[in-house]
Each structure stands twice: as C-alpha cells, then as structure tokens.
Amino acid sequence: DAKTTQPNSMESNEEEPVHLPCNHSTISGTDYIHWYRQLPSQGPEYVIHGLTSNVNNRMASLAIAEDRKSSTLILHRATLRDAAVYYCVRQGAQKLVFGQGTRLTINP
C-alpha cells in the first residue's frame, strides 16, 4: 500500500514548536517523502520534501529516520495560520497518493 500513516488530529499552542509524525514503513528506496498542507476551502499547498537527509526551508523542517520508515515535519514556531490538515505523502511510481492527513489545531 502506497499510503502513509498519520495521527488523525493534533493540537498545539501558538508560538510553540509542532512535531507532526508520519509512518511509511513500506517505502521503497527511491520514493521521496512529501508534505503538503490544506487550509480550509483551499487546495493542498506544498510544504517540503526529502529522500534521505533532513531538509529545511522557510516553512518547516523535515526529519527523516535513518531507516526511512518514518519522518517528522517540524514547524518551529506555530502560528494560527498554520492550522490546517497536513498530509505526508509518498511519491511512488511517479505519482503522489494522499492519505487522510493530520488535522492540526493551534490554540491562541
């Protein structure tokens, strides 16, 4: 199965770091791990992706386990605008297959 496993929901406080976990135990060696997020009434938005090494960009950091069976998206300082559904997606066979994602709630 190409889908990943994520908690249905998580909650955090504004200005605190958020760690969103994802399991992809059957990932193949050439599959990239992508993260997207979807705000209400919008299409999904790219956040970050990686293959083996940890990755950083202006939005977030991606920590990939050494065995690549799991990864964690890190929002260093959450804001209310980060409230969204976050999808961890395997890129296999040239296509992205989305799971159910994690609904992240940020408390003021």
Place this chain on the structure above:
Amino acid sequence: DAGVIQSPRHEVTEMGQEVTLRCKPISGHNSLFWYRQTMMRGLELLIYFNNNVPIDDSGMPEDRFSAKMPNASFSTLKIQPSEPRDSAVYFCASSLQINEKLFFGSGTQLSVL
C-alpha cells in the same frame, strides 16, 4: 504567474447532465494531475498526464469519467452522465516535471442533485 486556474469554482447540476471541469496549468509545467476530494475517501488521484499524454488513468472511477489534454495549457475532466455520488471537490494540479512538487488549483465544488 497566476498559478493553476480551474473553472468553474462551483457547479450545481442535475443527475444525468454532462459536467465539464476545466484546468489551466502553470505555464511551462509538463505534468498535470486531476484529484477528487470527499469526506469519506479523502484526496483521490483520478488521472495524470505528462507532456499532454495520459500516463495513468487507473483512478478514474467509471467510464462516465473522461479527461483530455489537447495542449500544454488546457485540460478537461468530463462526467457524462453525472450522478449524485460524483459530488465532490475536484482539484487540478501541475508540476514542472513528473516527480516534482505539485501546485494545486483552488478546486471546483461539484454538486449533483
């Protein structure tokens, strides 16, 4: 760039009618994807194109669904005849190349009565 443009934003139709959804990918992007989103099934990949050629349509639910990409700047997803269970948000996305990050449009909210 204006991003991926989808039309219409909302479509309400009656069962049995033909529905055509439209998508204009980002200029220069070679890959185009159609997704459908419902509460029950989440985001499902329906079909994707590379250089205007359909590569994988295994996600298309039935023969009532068809998609075309006559040129690099336009794609359509057609449902004929439409049924109430087709009600969903349909997203189009494009990417520079086949394995790169996707840029999604704002979606078309389809309601079939």
